[in-house]
Amino acid sequence: MTTTPPRAELLAGLLARTATGDERAFQRLYEATGAHLFAVALRIMKARDAAEDVMQDAYVRIWDSASSYAPEKGTPLAWMAAIVRHRAIDALRRRRAHVPLDEIAERETLADPAADALAQALQGAEARRLMACLEGLGEAQKRCILYAYFDGLTQEALARRLEAPLGTVKSWLRRGLMHLKECLER
Amino acid sequence: MTPEEREELERQAAEYALGTLPADERARFEARLAHDAAACKLVDAWDRRLSPLNEAHAPIAPPPTLWPRIARAIAPRALGAGRSPWSSLRLWRGLAGAGLAAALALALIVALLPREAALGPRYVALLADEAATPVFQVSLDAESGRLAARPLAPRAAGERVYELWLIAGDAAPRSLGVLSPDAATERALPAAIAAELAELAVLAVSLEPPGGSPTGQPSGPVILKGRLARIDG
Numbered sequence: 363m364t365t366t367p368p369r370a371e372l373l374a375g376l377l378a379r380t381a382t383g384d385e386r387a388f389q390r391l392y393e394a395t396g397a398h399l400f401a402v403a404l405r406i407m408k409a410r411d412a413a414e415d416v417m418q419d420a421y422v423r424i425w426d427s428a429s430s431y432a433p434e435k436g437t438p439l440a441w442m443a444a445i446v447r448h449r450a451i452d453a454l455r456r457r458r459a460h461v462p463l464d465e466i467a468e469r470e471t472l473a474d475p476a477a478d479a480l481a482q483a484l485q486g487a488e489a490r491r492l493m494a495c496l497e498g499l500g501e502a503q504k505r506c507i508l509y510a511y512f513d514g515l516t517q518e519a520l521a522r523r524l525e526a527p528l529g530t531v532k533s534w535l536r537r538g539l540m541h542l543k544e545c546l547e548r
Numbered sequence: 549m550t551p552e553e554r555e556e557l558e559r560q561a562a563e564y565a566l567g568t569l570p571a572d573e574r575a576r577f578e579a580r581l582a583h584d585a586a587a588c589k590l591v592d593a594w595d596r597r598l599s600p601l602n603e604a605h606a607p608i609a610p611p612p613t614l615w616p617r618i619a620r621a622i623a624p625r626a627l628g629a630g631r632s633p634w635s636s637l638r639l640w641r642g643l644a645g646a647g648l649a650a651a652l653a654l655a656l657i658v659a660l661l662p663r664e665a666a667l668g669p670r671y672v673a674l675l676a677d678e679a680a681t682p683v684f685q686v687s688l689d690a691e692s693g694r695l696a697a698r699p700l701a702p703r704a705a706g707e708r709v710y711e712l713w714l715i716a717g718d719a720a721p722r723s724l725g726v727l728s729p730d731a732a733t734e735r736a737l738p739a740a741i742a743a744e745l746a747e748l749a750v751l752a753v754s755l756e757p758p759g760g761s762p763t764g765q766p767s768g769p770v771i772l773k774g775r776l777a778r779i780d781g
Contacts, residue, residue: 378755378771381706382703385619388622396610396614397608398602398605402605405605414610417614422621425618426706429703430707432708444596447602451567483604484604488600506568510568511598514567516568517568517569520568535566535568539563543558546597
């Protein structure tokens, strides 16, 4: 498993071959990206078996929809990470119906994604731009977006975590996302 | 759509990408995504805006048991739903030499072609990927002007389509239209193109947006290639 992100051209080529049904290329794609995406799944699911299930669903979806990747959707790794995140959120929403509320709150106080360490971890140019725009939002708006992205929280869960009314959280999200978009488009 | 509606759609797309929508709103929005391409594009754009955050994670190796699970899960899709004579072509994949495999596979196809009275030159081609794995079988009948293409391992249709091109000699590629990835495609060939068919002309498949290349030439990556072989009677 590689530690530095694999080159976009390499992954795009493997995705194109996967689109033709090339299983060997798909396996190489998995080997190049699995560790990066497992970290994403693990952060949201917070449990290994659940993260593995999400990974299986996500890679099957990547196999099925490889022909729909195009460069305007972002880098291959970002496109694949989005698929993993979406499968993770789906799994969380299905599961949470059965998990007691206080257990959820406890699990969610793991590493604070809004901390400074985050800014240091993001190295790439696009990441720095995004971070700069996030820093330009109000503290509450920024926290909503980061907690939601990293921990897969709903509006309600955010309200509990930030100890704010639901209506206020909705407003933070709406304004925060709007300002974020405007900042990125400058 | 009013500006307010557009703004609300943008908000929902952003929160869908973020994952913050309450369960019922999320379900309704997902149902919308199934048929609303504009909404899908908004979600894609938000996924793209936020994705640099994923770089914050240090990679964590999944267990070695995960890949076999994935390989098993895709196996039914890789082999195709029904057993067809063409799936036996997979037997040839392990043979040494791309040329040998392709030639033997082609011989198998010719042997299995339906016996029709030959009206004129007929051509067949095996379109293979970079690893020389046959992916499409194509037959072209110059006299009747008929094209037939069949995928050897039916795949689910994705957002991009397979477009077939004829490259005869030094001429620019001519489109022969879009091929279905999971079923046989049959269509009539324009007379002008039928006249250009010749042994060893190249057929290629590129990945294009729905409806085919907007430029009239291949605009996406060329993923498959093959050469026409002439067969008679």
